[in-house]
Amino acid sequence: MEDKNIYVPISLESIEPVIFPDVALFIKTGGNYVLYKNSGRDFSEHDHERLSKSGVEFIFVSRDDMDVITSHMEASAGRLLKSDILNARAKAKMIYQTSINFVNDLFHNPEKTTDTNRSKRLIENLMSFLSDNPGAISSLETVMSHNYHTFVHSLQVASLTLLMHSEAFALSRDEMLDVGTGAILHDFGKIFVPQEILNKTGRLSDAEIEILKRHPEEGYLYLKSKGVLSPVALTIVRHHHERYDGSGYPLGLKNTDIPRSAQITGIADVYCTLTTDIHGNKTIPSHIAAQLMRNQMKGLFSPHLMNTLEKLVCTEDVQQFIL
């Protein structure tokens, strides 16, 4: 019988025995998912050692258990990054592994398997590049430990930004890495925004909005002073809130004066914010989000780049209603 469950891979290295949530774990053998342990029993040091010795890299959990896994990762990532237990290399590896876990769960749309696989490959390349780039990875580490939601959101935005670039333009590998690095650090400036504002669920006051709106320029100035990002990546950090009709910030740039990769990151940013809540759950369907951006937010985004977004996130049936 066909297995209807959807499994999400979790890298073995990112699992801390005993404290890992008590959920059923599966291993993949010969294309099938086989139950390794049911809930009700801890995943022990011994389990970890045994699987690692047999060359198992990934263990799988049911998609329905991802909420509890995400909360666990959030708590343990914050704790490990702030502690001295791990050296810089191990921290970089942890960020890499956690990112891969999340990307496997992004843009879940059964009709878009090719795009999901493409997006996964793109982010894997980016993360492996970042792991060897101490300046960029430590910036990402700072984002992750300041606000986990910002980190997960940045991953989503980077995935979609890369996917849109690969769909619409023929960029070299280096150019894609530049764009991906800028997109994953687009909200770096939020490390200067207090947690209370970032995590507030109600309406922000005018003063709070003013503080929040400083993040593109502050992120840009800080990262520029560190000299770790390319000009393209810095441009994304600075201009991802500029809007096509000139109503954005910090500079109010218009139309094609806004660098293309910053425009794409801005579209990916708004789309991901509309479709996913602060806990990483899906809120509104892809086509409704695209419709909102096209109609209620008319003029804010390049119509041409909106076509690229819709091509990727909407099924063909839905596209004809949007146009």
Ligand SMILES: [Fe+2]
């Ligand atoms: Fe932002």
